[in-house]
Amino acid sequence: MQDPTTIWELGRWVARRGVGSVRLSWTDGEIDLGVREGRVHSVQGLDSGELAARLGCETLGEGDLLAETRAISREFGIPETKAMGTAKEMLQEALARWLNDPERTFEPRDDEPPEADGATISLTHAMVELVLADTTDDIARSVIPDHSVVLRRSGSFLDLYVPLRLSEEADLIVAKITGEVTAGDLARTSNHSPDEVLRLEAALVAGGMLEAEKKVVPVVTPDWPATELLDDQVTRKKIPGWMLAAAAVLLVVIIAAAVIAFMGGDDAVEEAAVDSGDWGIVVEMGCEPQDLQRMLRKRSLRRDTLRTIKADPTNGDTCFRLVWGSYPTKEDAESAIADVPGDLIEDGFQPHAVEITDAEAGSVIESEG
Numbered sequence: 001m002q003d004p005t006t007i008w009e010l011g012r013w014v015a016r017r018g019v020g021s022v023r024l025s026w027t028d029g030e031i032d033l034g035v036r037e038g039r040v041h042s043v044q045g046l047d048s049g050e051l052a053a054r055l056g057c058e059t060l061g062e063g064d065l066l067a068e069t070r071a072i073s074r075e076f077g078i079p080e081t082k083a084m085g086t087a088k089e090m091l092q093e094a095l096a097r098w099l100n101d102p103e104r105t106f107e108p109r110d111d112e113p114p115e116a117d118g119a120t121i122s123l124t125h126a127m128v129e130l131v132l133a134d135t136t137d138d139i140a141r142s143v144i145p146d147h148s149v150v151l152r153r154s155g156s157f158l159d160l161y162v163p164l165r166l167s168e169e170a171d172l173i174v175a176k177i178t179g180e181v182t183a184g185d186l187a188r189t190s191n192h193s194p195d196e197v198l199r200l201e202a203a204l205v206a207g208g209m210l211e212a213e214k215k216v217v218p219v220v221t222p223d224w225p226a227t228e229l230l231d232d233q234v235t236r237k238k239i240p241g242w243m244l245a246a247a248a249v250l251l252v253v254i255i256a257a258a259v260i261a262f263m264g265g266d267d268a269v270e271e272a273a274v275d276s277g278d279w280g281i282v283v284e285m286g287c288e289p290q291d292l293q294r295m296l297r298k299r300s301l302r303r304d305t306l307r308t309i310k311a312d313p314t315n316g317d318t319c320f321r322l323v324w325g326s327y328p329t330k331e332d333a334e335s336a337i338a339d340v341p342g343d344l345i346e347d348g349f350q351p352h353a354v355e356i357t358d359a360e361a362g363s364v365i366e367s368e369g
Contacts, residue, residue, distance in 0.1 A: 006106040007099060007143050007206060013108050014038060014123055014208030015154040021109045024094075026101035031094050033123070034113025038160065038208075040123050041116040042066055046090050054086050065090065070118040084119045091121060092130045099130075099142050099206070124160050124207040131203035137195060143202035147184030149212040151177050151201060158297055160209045170200055171289030182215065278356040279333040280323035284346040285311065287319040295322040298344060306344070309356065323356065330355065 013022060017038045024031050034042035043065040051068055052059035057076045062068035069087040073080040098104045131139050154160075161174070173190055183201050187194040204210040284295060292308070299306045299322065311319040324340050327333040333353035345351055 002102045002142055002145050004143055004145055006104050008212055009106050011205050011208045015156040017156055019112050021111050021113055023107040024098045025105045026098045027103050035123060038124055040121040042113050043091055051087060080119050088121050088126060092126055095130055099139050127207040128203040131206055132199055140199045140202035143206050144183050148182050148215050150182055150215050151210050151212055152179035154209055154211050157209050162293060168289045173197055175292055277328050279327045279330050279353055280325055280356055281333055281337055281340055281351050282321050282354050283324050283340055283344050283351050284322040284349055292320050295320060
């Protein structure tokens with residue numbers, strides 16, 4: 001089984017959306033990528049002559065593949081979209097060799113690449129397209145060889161995922177990633193093909209939207225006594241009298257407390273129940289993937305006061321509520337409706353109080369892992 005650590009490191013590096021360079025090396029090649037906010041501005045290490053040959057023209061000798069692409073487009077009148085698409089194919093072929101090679105290495109650097117004066121390539125798009133297009137699943141197995149890994153959203157999940165404009169089916173699969181479910185569990189419980197689900201998971205990990213972590217099983221070491229006792233040795237300790245007396249007093253106190261609680265009647269129970277509720281204010285509700293995406297954006301801005309939960313987690317419902325605050329009673333929640341910021345309430349939606357059940361509280365959908 002391949003070690004996917006370097007691939008996961010590249011995904012986390014992409015998720016930073018910073019400015020820097022990275023060297024990717026494999027058995028028979030290497031490339032240097034200059035990246036600014038998730039977009040590739042320069043590619044060193046690929047043959048510019050091959051790019052020219054694919055475009056049916058002469059090479060202009062640029063060492064940077066993307067600089068060669070832009071120069072060819074200007075010199076020979078080739079549409080920049082076509083030229084850049086060809087360069088993207090070459091980049092994806094190199095990335096595929098890196099992903100499939102167990103000897104791959106990942107070397108990030110802080111040097112700032114020059115800003116391109118033309119078209120660039122989204123590294124996230126290139127990675128996702130590459131993994132999803134590989135129906136052999138060789139690349140997916142390189143990214144996630146062990147299906148017991150736990151998946152969680154990266155800090156840049158929304159910034160990277162929304163521009164991909166994937167299908168509604170993909171949105172519904174991603175909505176179930178809460179930071180606790182494993183890659184294998186998600187594939188097995190989905191209504192979609194397990195291979196397609198695993199391929200999507202691998203694409204999002206490689207593209208920086210999801211983080212994969214190995215599931216840690218705690219090892220409990222017995223606390224054995226420091227000395228060994230002989231088989232015929234009897235170890236009996238006499239309990240001091242004061243300990244017996246203290247235990248008797250404690251027992252009397254417990255019995256007295258139980259009697260007081262029993263004699264207190266239903267009023268005391270009702271008062272405790274009233275003060276221990278979880279009520280919130282629903283400011284938006286929707287059932288479509290774009291609704292969930294909108295709610296997650298709001299949730300990421302007000303993580304201290306907003307929750308995104310399934311409307312009915314007991315029947316596989318795909319509708320979600322965006323809930324403001326947590327209050328002990330319905331009356332407290334209703335009196336706080338006027339305090340909800342107006343920009344959080346969806347147009348035409350009437351905010352109202354709702355009680356959050358244990359099942360709903362366990363179905364919170366986070367915007368970040």
